Amino acid sequence: MPDPSHIQRKAGLRVRTSIAFAALALILSVSLVLMTYALTRRYLLSKRETLATHQAVVDARTAAAFLQDRTADPTVILASLSSATGAHPVLRLDRRWFAASIDAGRDAIPPALRTLQGSQTQRQRVTIGGQPAVIVAVPIGPDVGVYYEVFTLTELEATLRTLAIILAIAAAITTVSGATVGLFASRRILRPIDAMAHTAVDIASGNHDRRLVTSDPDLAPFVHAFNDMVDTLQERVDHEARFASDVSHELRTPLTAIRSAIDVLGRRVDDRSRPALDILRRQTERFERLVLDLLEISRFDAGSASLVLEDTDPARFVEGVLRRTGHAEVPVAVDPSAPRSARFDPRRIDRVLTNLLENADHYANGATQVLVVGTVDGLEIAVDDAGPGIPPGDRDIVFERFNRGESSRASSAPGTGLGLAIAAAHCELHGGRLTVADSPTGGARFVIELPLDISTGSSE
């Protein structure tokens, strides 16, 4: 039977939607982050460069003023400018170079700026000792020299790094949020579909009167189509059930008349005719069993077999069946693990047990004992026989329809060849099964396995 959780797992619509939402959020947030970073960086840099240029021009003017005094030491002037601004001033007077610190001297100035001509202020971004920096070159007076100022951008880089980290975290959060929103949205979208799936499972498990309902116009066509399909199926099932019921009635009625007439004759016939009447009775009984077995199996095939569950004491139940079928002498071993009460359809399990006992009588020198054992999740009733056992290769075949094995066919043994197939079907209807193994004493052991939790699964 299909399980709703299984259906969800297989569809994976929820996961797919979440992933799609997460991917979308990731793409959007990453592009946004990259754009933000690039724009911010460009803006901050240009701002810093503009500031640097302004400062350098002012500083150059100051330096030029000091240099009016020919006796002034350019290095001292640069040092005082450096300590005032935090920048690294470099000065070229004619061909001589002066610097305030050893970090940034002539070498730091790119060749393009060294031979600066004219009165145009220029700037260039460079890397000094692995650190980003910007250099502003300001010509001083006509042909006096050039005032350079080197501004390191370490601080700005640190700021940008922090910004990058914050943006990355934001992107990650956005992505996770996207996935969450996706999950939430998919759950909302899937809620009516989930409800329909549950209803569909319910219908499939036999509640044929239920139909899907929806107030969602998008789902309405699907719901109508589904309901129409169920209606059609229901009609067909009803029709088949009616037909099966008619067939059953039409087969049983003449059999009833024949059997009753034979019973009447049996009381009145003389001894000379009795052997013929006995043959008639035997063959009628055989035919009757075949008809009843076929009707039974057709009910299983049509899925119209249903359980009528009752709380039953398994040990007493087994003893009752043995007594009723004339097997009172067969010992019953009730294991301490056997439950005192179990819920199953006693009429069906009665038929299974009766069939196993009859098989043991006909093919295996009778049953040697019946075991009642409790298992982790249910109950086992096992029938041991005194026969030669069933070889492992034949153990599946014995449950097939009309398979009675070569020996029995030759000896015109009773039974329809449907008994074990029907017995297995009875067990399966309970959610259990019928298996065969070796008994410890060398015969076969047929085991009826019944789960403890049995629902009235199938339909009527």
Add this chain to the structure above:
Amino acid sequence: MAARILIVEDDGDVRATLRMLLEDDGYVVIEAADGDTAIARALSEEPDLVLLDLRLPGTHGLEVCRIVRQHRNVPIIVVSAQADSVDVVAALEGGVDDYVTKPFVARELSARVRALLRRAAPQPDERRVFDVGDLEIRPAEGVVRKRGELVELTRTEFRLLCEFAKHAGAILSREQLLDRVWGYESVGDSRTVDAHIGRLRAKIEDDPAAPRTLVTARGLGYKLVDGA
């Protein structure tokens, strides 16, 4: 005097063989081939027992049962080709005393007819009066009163209640009840017991869904207790 049995069966040959079987057992047989005739005969001929087919021309068997029961408290055995649990349970809940599926074994049908006729006879030996909770049960008179008011029971329901009254407080299993009330151990069907318990509860319990007098002993059977 021989008991009179009404056979309601639309198939002529089945009806004829049933007649032969029952006449061999010494009963007087009355026949009806459809539902309406069955109702008329059941009321005019006053049979001691009715064998009732369900699929009948005209009035359906269950409807025949309902109408006949309104007028006469006659034991009814359904003899039907419908063997599905739903049909059996529906008939038993509809008030029939027993259910036999076709094709039946003559011996088995005879046993059930005999048992039901025996049950239908009064029990003159039982002079006691039982008081259980609100109930006053008088087996000899065939009378049950609940808080002084007469309760209408079919004969099988009455026999069932008497069996419980005799063993008030004790758990009776379905098998024991089939044996003692229906009178056969080997061929009984626990659904017969359950359906009768259900109908009995509907008549004697204040709330049949939560019985306080005729209670279930899970997995074991039923018992009658003073639930008041």
